[in-house]
Amino acid sequence: xxxxxxxxxxxDTEELEENEADVISYxxxxxxxxxxxxxxxxxxxxxxxxIPEFQREYVWDQIKASKLIESFLLGLPVPNVFLYQDKKTxxxxxxxxxxxxxxxxxxxxxxxxxxxxxxxxPKWQGKTYETLEEADRNQLDDSILRATVIQQLxxxxxxxxxxxxxxxxxxxxxxxxxxxxxxxxxxxxFSLLEELNNFPEWRLIIxxxxxxxRLKDVDLIxxxxxxxxxxxxxxxxxxxxxxxxxxxxxxxDADRLSTxxxxxxxxxxxxxxxxxxxxxxxxxxxxxxxxxxxxxxxxKNLHITSIKGIYDSLIAKQEYLxxxxxxxxxxxxxxxxxxxxxxxxxxx
Numbered sequence: 348x349x350x351x352x353x354x355x356x357x358x359d360t361e362e363l364e365e366n367e368a369d370v371i372s373y374x375x376x377x378x379x380x381x382x383x384x385x386x387x388x389x390x391x392x393x394x395x396x397x398i399p400e401f402q403r404e405y406v407w408d409q410i411k412a413s414k415l416i417e418s419f420l421l422g423l424p425v426p427n428v429f430l431y432q433d434k435k436t437x438x439x440x441x442x443x444x445x446x447x448x449x450x451x452x453x454x455x456x457x458x459x460x461x462x463x464x465x466x467x468x469p470k471w472q473g474k475t476y477e478t479l480e481e482a483d484r485n486q487l488d489d490s491i492l493r494a495t496v497i498q499q500l501x502x503x504x505x506x507x508x509x510x511x512x513x514x515x516x517x518x519x520x521x522x523x524x525x526x527x528x529x530x531x532x533x534x535x536x537f538s539l540l541e542e543l544n545n546f547p548e549w550r551l552i553i554x555x556x557x558x559x560x561r562l563k564d565v566d567l568i569x570x571x572x573x574x575x576x577x578x579x580x581x582x583x584x585x586x587x588x589x590x591x592x593x594x595x596x597x598x599x600d601a602d603r604l605s606t607x608x609x610x611x612x613x614x615x616x617x618x619x620x621x622x623x624x625x626x627x628x629x630x631x632x633x634x635x636x637x638x639x640x641x642x643x644x645x646x647k648n649l650h651i652t653s654i655k656g657i658y659d660s661l662i663a664k665q666e667y668l669x670x671x672x673x674x675x676x677x678x679x680x681x682x683x684x685x686x687x688x689x690x691x692x693x694x695x
Contacts, residue, residue, distance in 0.1 A: 546615060
């Protein structure tokens with residue numbers, strides 16, 4: 348599968364959900380920490396300092412990074428950074444100040460991306476950390492880059508890290524729910540979702556050869572899996588329902604993951620064989636509600652044949668169409684379309 352990405356086009360059929368930031372309150376503690384530059388290197392080498400996946404890549408050029416090191420050599424103040432501490436592992440994630448911290452680490456460790464100082468005062472021009480005078484090396488090692496360390500106490504998760512990150516980086520693109528889940532619930536289940544997203548029959552079903560750059564295709568897999576298991580106990584909002592499933596999936600063992608994988612792939616093969624490419628594009632765009640309900644119904648009835656006629660009959664029914672056109676994440680609407688789909692494909 349190519350590493351190229353594009354944006355998945357879907358029908359806008361779901362009502363707006365409340366903003367979680369408006370309904371969730373956090374209990375957070377924070378404190379200042381005077382960490383030396385050598386201290387950051389030590390944390391990095393001991394893997395106690397983490398760059399979260401949602402952070403951008405290192406983008407500073409050599410001149411900008413050199414000016415930072417020069418500031419420390421001159422004893423000038425440097426803006427604070429923000430670290431987020433996991434209360435279980437005590438590891439700290441960088442939520443603001445990545446470019447400063449990585450510049451320091453690269454220079455002190457002799458990284459090839461930033462090894463020599465450039466466009467600064469002549470006495471340090473072209474110097475590496477190793478070729479600096481001993482007094483200057485000591486100055487750098489002992490210089491302080493103050494950090495504000497943040498830890499979430501309640502709720503018992505780490506969701507506030509992304510809201511803090513977004514507010515500290517107001518020019519950045521707000522993270523969507525699936526991008527946040529990738530960070531909060533990383534592990535074997537999320538790795539499985541990414542593996543399933545590359546399954547050829549799945550790519551044909553959603554009608555997109557390239558992966559979605561904002562993980563909408565992964566989000567759709569999660570939706571199909573979560574609703575296939577738990578649609579009967581579904582509660583709004585959809586975002587929270589999927590978050591809960593992701594949280595529970597972190598405990599899935601190898602057998603459970605294998606079962607999910609096999610079922611997903613067999614369902615995709617069945618859909619692709621019987622209905623062809625892009626079966627859930629009622630119009631020009633993919634319809635989430637048609638897909639989640641029919642994916643579930645087929646997964647429970649893989650033995651049936653000639654499903655094309657059943658499918659055509661179902662999507663021609665006004666009662667079903669009313670459940671896939673608007674307010675599709677409403678509890679009663681969702682449960683009704685799942686019942687209709689299951690009933691249709693259970694009666695060959």
